Each structure stands twice: as structure tokens, then as C-alpha cells.
Amino acid sequence: MSFLRSIAAAVAVASSLLAAPAQAEDLFKAREAGVLRVAMSGTFPPFSFVDDANNVVGFDVDIGTEIAKRLGLSADIVTTPFDGIIAGLIAGKFDTVVGSMTITEERAKAIDFVGPYYHGGRGLFVPTGSNIQDFQAISGHTVAVTLGETHDKWAKEQNGWSVRSYKSLPEMLLEANAGRVDAIVADKIPVLVAIKEQGLPLRQIEIPGVDPTANVGIAIRKENPELKAAMQDALDAMMADGTYAAISEKWIGQDIR
Incomplete structure (x- = not known):
């Protein structure tokens, strides 16, 4: 739904x-x-x-x-x-x-x-080795979101994004690490914690015009x-x-x- x-x-x-x-x-x-x-x-x-x-x-x-x-x-x-x-x-x-x-x-x-x-706050993340360097470059790529979150609706409003919905953040992180999605959109805090504690190879992309909190x-x-x-x-x-x-x-x- x-x-x-x-x-x-x-x-x-x-x-x-x-x-x-x-x-x-x-x-x-x-x-x-x-x-x-x-x-x-x-x-x-x-x-x-x-x-x-x-x-x-x-x-x-x-x-x-x-x-x-x-x-x-x-x-x-x-x-x-x-x-x-x-x-x-x-x-x-x-x-x-x-x-x-x-x-x-x-x-x-x-x-x-x-x-x-x-x-x-909303965070946009890509694998560290990705050639995506800014928000505009996301167009034409596959983006993972969690079903039912505010980020789900927002991502589907972006031009040129192919959005895939998942049940959980861990599932999204696995998909990004496996190269099955090009980016993820999620609350930034748990992703930043996962990057710090688990050494996940992800980096954050700035989202223009979005309230950081x-x-x-x-x-x-x-x-x-x-x-x-x-x-x-x-x-x-x-x-x-x-x-x-x-x-x-x-x-x-x-x-x-």
C-alpha cells in the first residue's frame, strides 16, 4: 500500500x-x-x-x-x-x-x-565508489526507500528516479552494498550510525532545499x-x-x- x-x-x-x-x-x-x-x-x-x-x-x-x-x-x-x-x-x-x-x-x-x-532528517546515500556526485545525477538511477515512510512518497515525486520500496532499512543497506540499487533515501541518523559502527561503504549526498531536520x-x-x-x-x-x-x-x- x-x-x-x-x-x-x-x-x-x-x-x-x-x-x-x-x-x-x-x-x-x-x-x-x-x-x-x-x-x-x-x-x-x-x-x-x-x-x-x-x-x-x-x-x-x-x-x-x-x-x-x-x-x-x-x-x-x-x-x-x-x-x-x-x-x-x-x-x-x-x-x-x-x-x-x-x-x-x-x-x-x-x-x-x-x-x-x-x-x-532525510538523508540520501550512495555507495562510496559510485560515480554519482550530486543530487542532479540521481536521475535515471534506482533508489531504495522504506515502504510507508515519508521518504517513500517524496522519492516518488522526484523526476527520473526509479524507486523500489522495501520493508526495512537493513534490507535497503544490503541492496545498496550488493549494487542492486544506486542510492537509498532514509532517516539520516540510523544510516550514519551504521556507517560509523559497521564501516558500511556509503557516503551522503546533499539534498538541495530540504530542511535538514x-x-x-x-x-x-x-x-x-x-x-x-x-x-x-x-x-x-x-x-x-x-x-x-x-x-x-x-x-x-x-x-x-
Whole structure:
């Protein structure tokens, strides 16, 4: 499903839910259950990924778990494909998405956001040995994106690009290293971390006219002011007392707020 179709579907589901009888506030329901169900893709290292012990770990996992703890709840980490994550949230499959989701006006029509909880930004990368030296030279080449991300829609709007959509960042990196795609477009932070820690032979290409930063938020269902306020208070407290900085340094190597 394309980015626009997935958003349209999510808005339709949201409209049908708003037309239904009022439901209990999600914070109340989570406290009754004692659990906050936290969703993410699980395929976006170092934010969320499966480690050698088959545990889902990463920056987003630690942030979601700490917020749940501060609400007096345990965290149930749920992994789901990113292209359907908004629809899954609206349908009640989980309570929140701590999944490196960029805040956009289109998404805000269907869901609410807590945060931003970090600042990312779009990055364009090519293999170090590529003859592509600037943005204009991408035309006529194959570019990899993650299905459902804002970068997916943006890449498909570029003239002359052949865009291939993938389920995860690791898959895209493998395709670039194998020479099956000529470039990748993704959030720059995890790619730069992979280049530094894994020695991946990639280099960044400047994107003219693109804001180098993006607000990344925590998604919740609409009509949940108490949950939104409680999660924002927890996030603000984490940032104030050094917990957030420690999590960020652990996974990213710097404070990315």
C-alpha cells in the first residue's frame, strides 16, 4: 500500500471510530490492564531491532519502556510493518507507536502526537565508489526507500528516479552494498550510525532545499487528552533528569533531542 493510500485508509478508519459511541480514555484502559502496548517496526536499527537473543531492543524500545514505567505500567513491545502501523493504532491493536514516525500534517489528520521526542532528517546515500556526485545525477538511477515512510512518497515525486520500496532499512543497506540499487533515501541518523559502527561503504549526498531536520513524534489515537498529557509529562521529565540523554548516548552516541 502506498503512503497516500495508507494515510487515506487510516483517516477513513478514524472517521468511523469518531462516529461510534464514546470509548473510555486509553490511559484509563491501560491502567486497568497494567500494560501500555507500544508498537514499532523492529527493523530500524539502532531505534528498534531484534538482537542475537531474539529480543527487540533499541532507542525506541527504551524510550517506550521508560514512558510506560513513569505511567506506572509495564511495556508490551509490539512489532508490526511500518506501512500499516497507523491503521493498526487506530484499530486498537496497540496503544501507542514509539516508532521513529515523522510528524506531518497528513498524519495528524488521523492520529495525535506526543513530542517531538527526537529530531531526525532525510538523508540520501550512495555507495562510496559510485560515480554519482550530486543530487542532479540521481536521475535515471534506482533508489531504495522504506515502504510507508515519508521518504517513500517524496522519492516518488522526484523526476527520473526509479524507486523500489522495501520493508526495512537493513534490507535497503544490503541492496545498496550488493549494487542492486544506486542510492537509498532514509532517516539520516540510523544510516550514519551504521556507517560509523559497521564501516558500511556509503557516503551522503546533499539534498538541495530540504530542511535538514524533522520532528519525530510518538503517535496515539485521537480523543485521548489524558494519555497525551501523561506521556508528554513523562517524556519531559526524562529529558530534564538525564534519563533521555543516557538512552540516546547508549544507542546513537549523541543526544538527538
